[in-house]
Amino acid sequence: MSFLTPEQPKIEEPAAEIASGARLVPRITIQAFCENSQTAQLVESALHDRRMSKAALTTHNGGIEGAVETYKANPTPNLIIVETGLPPEEIPGSLERLAEVCDASTRVIVLGHVNDVLLYRELIRSGISEYIVLPAKSQDIVTAITELYASDGAAPIGRTIGFVSAKGGAGGSTVAHNVAWAIATSLRQDCLIVDMDFPFGTAGLNFNQDPPHGIADAVLANQKVDQTMLDRLMSKAANHINLLTAPATLDRTWDFEERDFEQVIEICQKSVPVIVLDIPHAWNAWTRQTLASVDEIVIVAEPDLANLRNAKNLVDAIKAMRPTENATSLVINKQALPRRPEISASEFASSVECNLIGQLGFDAQLFGTAANNGQMIAEVSSNAKVNEVFRAIGMHVTGRQATAGAGRASSLLKLPTLFKKRA
Ligand SMILES: Nc1ncnc2c1ncn2[C@@H]1O[C@H](COP(=O)(O)OP(=O)(O)OP(=O)(O)O)[C@@H](O)[C@H]1O
Numbered sequence: 505m506s507f508l509t510p511e512q513p514k515i516e517e518p519a520a521e522i523a524s525g526a527r528l529v530p531r532i533t534i535q536a537f538c539e540n541s542q543t544a545q546l547v548e549s550a551l552h553d554r555r556m557s558k559a560a561l562t563t564h565n566g567g568i569e570g571a572v573e574t575y576k577a578n579p580t581p582n583l584i585i586v587e588t589g590l591p592p593e594e595i596p597g598s599l600e601r602l603a604e605v606c607d608a609s610t611r612v613i614v615l616g617h618v619n620d621v622l623l624y625r626e627l628i629r630s631g632i633s634e635y636i637v638l639p640a641k642s643q644d645i646v647t648a649i650t651e652l653y654a655s656d657g658a659a660p661i662g663r664t665i666g667f668v669s670a671k672g673g674a675g676g677s678t679v680a681h682n683v684a685w686a687i688a689t690s691l692r693q694d695c696l697i698v699d700m701d702f703p704f705g706t707a708g709l710n711f712n713q714d715p716p717h718g719i720a721d722a723v724l725a726n727q728k729v730d731q732t733m734l735d736r737l738m739s740k741a742a743n744h745i746n747l748l749t750a751p752a753t754l755d756r757t758w759d760f761e762e763r764d765f766e767q768v769i770e771i772c773q774k775s776v777p778v779i780v781l782d783i784p785h786a787w788n789a790w791t792r793q794t795l796a797s798v799d800e801i802v803i804v805a806e807p808d809l810a811n812l813r814n815a816k817n818l819v820d821a822i823k824a825m826r827p828t829e830n831a832t833s834l835v836i837n838k839q840a841l842p843r844r845p846e847i848s849a850s851e852f853a854s855s856v857e858c859n860l861i862g863q864l865g866f867d868a869q870l871f872g873t874a875a876n877n878g879q880m881i882a883e884v885s886s887n888a889k890v891n892e893v894f895r896a897i898g899m900h901v902t903g904r905q906a907t908a909g910a911g912r913a914s915s916l917l918k919l920p921t922l923f924k925k926r927a
């Protein structure tokens with residue numbers, strides 16, 4: 505470790521970027537762990553920058569150790585900012601403990617008091633996204649975040665998860681909406697639900713929303729759609745949940761070309777970390793293309809023969825389109841419907857070669873009440889066991905381990921790749 509090269513990590517002046525129309529930081533969740541109240545104020549003041557208007561930021565005490573303690577029991581946000589007053593030789597070890605409790609997709613910015621280029625390089629090599637020397641201006645923090653999430657080279661942040669029913673009415677939409685709710689409430693990640701069932705979609709109904717605009721405006725705008733337009737079309741259904749609702753009208757037919765949704769989904773991926781696609785039970789060029797291109801597919805099926813046949817056909821088609829991907833995920837819904845003979849979930853999953861990630865019992869009272877009230881299951885009954893299943897599915901589809909803090913993706917990695925690097 506050398507103190508002989510007091511080279512300030514390069515920070516670009518944001519003025520030119522603002523003049524040419526600044527890009528906004530997407531809807532990420534940021535948690536900062538500071539050691540000094542001035543640093544907490546500095547981080548909070550970053551929120552006043554208009555480029556941060558969509559991001560959700562909270563500040564906490566305790567520096568790196570505070571963060572480690574918090575994330576032993578809680579899922580990590582998109583971005584963690586940690587302040588450290590440790591001497592340079594102790595910083596990598598301390599960050600290693602943080603890496604052990606961090607999800608692989610979480611990025612880390614370190615605020616340090618030591619101006620040391622070797623430390624800077626070591627941290628960047630280990631996967632730390634930026635090291636900012638204090639005292640700094642709030643602009644420096646905003647610029648570092650903008651560089652990570654809103655620059656030309658920034659990787660899209662949004663993970664797309666497509667839910668599709670093996671048979672009409674199997675519950676794909678209900679599961680999709682409740683899983684999005686679980687992701688938003690327990691992971692505190694911003695979720696966008698895109699209702700692709702234009703004539704009959706229920707996302708609006710299920711969240712008791714009837715916005716005048718939605719996904720149809722975006723798709724019909726074709727090449728003209730951009731992030732600003734999408735922001736206008738989205739409706740906020742709850743904390744961390746936005747909807748692009750289906751028009752649910754029959755005054756015209758809704759026929760689309762294979763790639764008509766591509767651009768809209770790509771733009772969504774630049775601005776929201778989790779995108780839940782509620783795909784209708786249909787087989788046409790654009791549903792097939794959507795299944796071919798999403799990050800994660802979840803088939804929702806009832807445990808009967810027709811669902812089994814359809815799920816098998818879906819899986820075969822998916823395998824042919826995505827030969828290198830892991831097994832498709834399966835949720836068995838409406839188990840133990842009174843008097844109905846059923847195929848066991850494990851038998852169902854093994855015969856369609858799927859990864860069984862959730863089983864939900866039939867509960868007409870609970871699901872019926874939620875549907876008729878325009879509420880999620882957790883709102884109708886916060887203690888219902890199914891909420892745990894929705895949460896586990898949410899953890900799985902967002903690439904997280906079910907038990908927070910235990911055996912996370914980055915825990916086995918040691919320096920120099922502590923934190924997963926992203927392009
Ligand atoms: N586990 C369950 N127990 C009882 N009712 C359920 C359960 N899951 C879903 N439902 C109900 O089943 C009906 C159909 O659900 P949903 O609309 O989610 O299915 P879908 O597969 O998306 O249908 P579609 O084919 O129209 O897209 C809804 O009324 C919903 O409330």
Ligand SMILES: [Mg+2]
Nearest residue numbers: 676677701784
């Ligand atoms: Mg549906």
